[in-house]
Each structure stands twice: as C-alpha cells, then as structure tokens.
Amino acid sequence: MFSILLVLLVIVAVMMIGLILLQKSEGSGMSGSSASAMLGGALTGTAAGNFLTRATGWLATIFFILCAALALVASKSDMAVQQSDLRNEIVAQEVAPVAPAPQTTEPVTDEK
Secondary structure, three states: HHHHHHHHHHHHHHHHHHHHHHHHOOOOOOOHHHHHHHHOOOOOOHHHHHHHHOOOOOOOHHHHHHHHHHHHHHHHHHHHHHHHHHHHHHHHHHHHOOOOOOOOOOOOOOOH
C-alpha cells in the first residue's frame, strides 16, 4: 500500500510540475500566444489559463491528500514500530549511568 501511494505521489508531483511550467508567468509563458501553436488551437488565451489553474489546484489537493495518506500508512506500519523500539533502546543507553573511571594510587605532583 505504501509503495502504491508513493508511486502515485511521484506521478502527481511530476504532472503538477509540468502544469506549473505551462502556466502564464509575468512574461508570455506557455499558455500565452504559443499555446495555440503547441496545442493546435484547442486551448488558447483565457481558456488555457483557466484550465491550467484549475488542473493545478486539483493536482495540489490530490498531492496533499496523498501526503497525508502516506503519513498515516507509515505511522501504522511495522517499520514505525521498529524505529520507535530502536529509539527507545538508544534513549535507554544514553540514560544508563556510566561507570566511574578507576582512580590511580599514585599521588599527583606539580612539576614545573
């Protein structure tokens, strides 16, 4: 389930990148005058801008839903339990008292 959601997330991300690059920027952008040449006149001017904006919004919504689903699946998986067990072991080792260093019997002298 995790790998399916991850593949879907990557596909949606790539599609969203493509749509964002096609949108009109401060300059001409792909949805401007060159869109009629590229898309055969099907999406020109305002129609292209509206379609690209709506499609990007839908893909962004799907992207966030997939991210939330991935987080939910990952938290319920066995891997999360194993990681938390490992984290507990590390914390237990850090908290454990350290044995004191052995003391020397020789007197310490200051030689200068």
